[in-house]
């Protein structure tokens with residue numbers, strides 16, 4: 001992800017796109033919101049767990065109200081680069097070269113647009129295609145940088161874009177999509193995640209590893225194997241962050257997720273979803289509905305214990 005989006009949640013795989021926007025576009029989006037398809041939360045992914053930790057009201061807007069969000073260039077570029085890195089492994093090891101990888105970009109962009117027609121609006125105001133060309137060039141540089149961090153000719157992933165889901169003893173279902181799983185001849189498992197943004201400063205590394213420990217917990221619960229290594233590959237800055245988890249780490253993450261889930265269930269039942277403003281609000285698509293920005297949330301669409309109206313709904 002480009003420098004200007006540092007700190008922004010990275011969009012990929014397991015939920016609605018995390019999108020950057022400004023207040024004006026959020027207001028425009030709010031005016032066109034279709035009838036909500038309200039749902040009580042049924043499972044937890046790293047992205048949605050991150051949403052709740054960042055701001056409970058943001059979680060509500062995304063998971064329960066399912067308010068639409070505008071696609072962003074940065075998030076979409078992340079999705080495109082992920083697709084290219086995944087598809088490159090279709091080629092024989094000796095052909096996984098930089099030119100081969102970058103040649104995949106136009107075709108993967110076409111596929112992405114076909115699958116998600118709403119992405120056409122990203123470059124609707126760019127008739128000459130200059131911004132699109134720049135954007136594709138940035139995707140190319142991210143792909144090229146990957147080759148300075150890993151050598152795909154020496155890798156044979158056991159899995160790519162692997163959907164995983166596990167149910168904990170409490171009944172909480174955890175799910176997500178792992179970018180790559182490598183398995184050594186010894187059976188040791190490495191979980192790899194690509195980030196198109198920059199590596200966090202050391203004091204924020206724990207937050208970045210949360211997603212990886214989440215996946216490690218799911219793999220452990222599914223297969224009974226504690227992954228040997230968790231690896232975050234930051235294409236934006238050219239850094240690799242690794243962590244070798246132990247059982248105590250995963251037990252700690254499990255306890256944290258159970259506490260989080262209790263808090264989510266309580267908020268779901270009471271309708272009490274508090275906004276938690278931070279600098280990340282600048283990337284939130286829902287300022288027009290957020291009391292912190294003078295907005296009003298839509299009527300709470302789920303039954304509320306002991307009340308006919310959610311607390312965050314209008315009078």
Ligand code: SF4
Nearest residue numbers: 055275276281284290
């Ligand atoms: S604008 Fe900020 S406080 Fe409001 S919902 Fe979005 S993230 Fe939460």
